[in-house]
Amino acid sequence: MADHDTLPLFPLHTVLLPGAALGLRVFERRYLDLVRDCGRAGTGFGICLILDGQEAGAPAMPAAYGTEAIIEDFDTGEDGLLALRVRGRRRFHVLRTRVRDNGLVVGEIAWAAPDADDELRAEHGLMATVLEKIYEAMGQDAAALPPEQIDNAAWVGWRLAELLPLSDQQRLAVLQEDDVHTRLDRLLSLMD
Known part of the structure; x- marks a missing residue:
């Protein structure tokens, strides 16, 4: 920082x-x-x-x-x-x-330092699919999501943290995490 x-x-x-x-x-x-x-x-x-x-x-x-x-x-x-x-x-x-x-x-x-512009790693690939399904359930066209965003680790993480049914304390823990991939790991554990 x-x-x-x-x-x-x-x-x-x-x-x-x-x-x-x-x-x-x-x-x-x-x-x-x-x-x-x-x-x-x-x-x-x-x-x-x-x-x-x-x-x-x-x-x-x-x-x-x-x-x-x-x-x-x-x-x-x-x-x-x-x-x-x-x-x-x-x-x-x-x-x-x-x-x-x-x-x-x-x-x-x-x-905080800006998020790295990293692509989703293989172990987080399913998270983009989950996000697309959430958008569809909300009545939004998942196909309209920008392809460069749906592959971006930081963007996918922030949108999942926003849309998943998390507590405020869980969202705060995600917000405090600087590394985009560790952030996705945390979200993955919360989804389990």
Whole structure:
């Protein structure tokens, strides 16, 4: 890991994975400010699993690993709350946190190295088939999946981690794994 940075954190009772989309409803002032600041600066914010605390109210204790969220779309919901659609981008490790006066948690983070652009190994080949079957069960055309993606070890791993019925703790363990093939081994053991 390299490149230390600071990143505002949005602790949630979910794990955002690289490439995954997530819908958020924003109503607390600290998070409305965060969205405004990120929109003005064209930057993202970090989403970490809550280890202790709640999503609203007092600042929650976030997990030491998270994913940068980039805002893709926003709207006002029928309830008048800000509705966001974000997508996970880079993984990071939280080195330490501080809480601003408004209750926003800010992390000093180290960005994780980008995933290797490795092809699926033979022992993980079945995982691409499982992913295609999941897409078909969801009513999506598996044949439309880009062939360069369905052979990419990192992409297959992230999509399986997103779509398999895993607990948040299991997803967090997958998120913390740096090696794409070890990540697939972990997912394979969870599928057993």
